[in-house]
Amino acid sequence: MRIAAIALLSISCAYSAEIDGGQIFKTRCSIGYCHGSEGKPGRAPKLRERDFTGAYLNKVITDGIPSSSMPAFKGLLKPAEITAVVNYVLALSGKAPVQQTEAVEPAITANFDKGKVLFFDAANENNCGVCHAIDGAGTAMGPDLRKRKRTRSELIASIENPPQSRLTKITLKNGDTIQGIPTGDARIFDTEGLPPVLRNIKKEEIAKTEMIHGQVMPKTRYSKDQLNEIVSYILQAR
Numbered sequence: 683m684r685i686a687a688i689a690l691l692s693i694s695c696a697y698s699a700e701i702d703g704g705q706i707f708k709t710r711c712s713i714g715y716c717h718g719s720e721g722k723p724g725r726a727p728k729l730r731e732r733d734f735t736g737a738y739l740n741k742v743i744t745d746g747i748p749s750s751s752m753p754a755f756k757g758l759l760k761p762a763e764i765t766a767v768v769n770y771v772l773a774l775s776g777k778a779p780v781q782q783t784e785a786v787e788p789a790i791t792a793n794f795d796k797g798k799v800l801f802f803d804a805a806n807e808n809n810c811g812v813c814h815a816i817d818g819a820g821t822a823m824g825p826d827l828r829k830r831k832r833t834r835s836e837l838i839a840s841i842e843n844p845p846q847s848r849l850t851k852i853t854l855k856n857g858d859t860i861q862g863i864p865t866g867d868a869r870i871f872d873t874e875g876l877p878p879v880l881r882n883i884k885k886e887e888i889a890k891t892e893m894i895h896g897q898v899m900p901k902t903r904y905s906k907d908q909l910n911e912i913v914s915y916i917l918q919a920r
């Protein structure tokens with residue numbers, strides 16, 4: 683009983699802080715070329731009369747949508763503020779408010795957020811996410827950059843001087859060649875042009891398969907500061 687009462691108390695504290703989600707929406711979301719006021723359509727999709735769930739809104743507002751102009755607000759808004767905006771948007775469609783979820787990630791820093799934007803840089807068609815996947819976004823053609831547990835300086839060194847890759851070169855019976863990185867399920871990322879294209883090749887079309895070396899990852903044109911931010915995103919650090 684007592685535990686329940688305490689839990690209830692802490693939930694209501696998180697809410698009754700009187701954060702005005704509508705006000706935050708007005709200043710952060712329905713500006714410029716983004717969402718229309720009160721959820722009406724703008725450049726970005728309308729948000730009223732929609733069937734969003736609180737969990738979905740929370741995720742999209744917190745993490746943004748990679749490769750779109752919807753930014754991540756974590757680090758910019760406090761978790762309770764994000765919840766207030768979620769509840770404002772839910773209310774636009776006549777839906778009941780949610781409680782602040784525990785799932786909101788702990789203090790993520792500005793560098794992490796900037797790095798994430800660069801990683802999926804919409805202005806760069808060969809952005810990192812075109813070849814590397816992180817947090818379920820991007821394409822897992824290149825190595826998983828978090829799994830390998832590299833240090834900050836090792837990461838920066840390989841971004842500045844991309845390693846040579848071991849590539850597979852396939853010669854087809856009709857004389858065409860394809861080189862790239864196989865997926866392991868009979869498909870291959872063709873890396874002769876960028877961004878890489880995933881191709882299906884039938885076994886019976888193949889005349890010869892050999893291993894070669896080649897440069898797949900492009901040299902970066904990011905500044906030192908930007909490299910640091912990208913690496914902060916990879917390392918989930920400052």
Ligand code: HEC
Nearest residue numbers: 808809810813824825830837840841845846847848898899
């Ligand atoms: C066109 C595809 C492509 C793009 C774009 C790309 N990479 Fe890579 N990257 C690769 C491949 C393939 C490798 C693996 C090389 C090898 O075979 O060892 C790699 C390797 C790396 C490595 C070394 C991994 C290790 O642990 O040895 C790092 C770090 C890395 N990439 C970071 C990045 C970052 C950051 C970006 C964006 C600025 C980026 N890459 C863009 C394809 C790409």
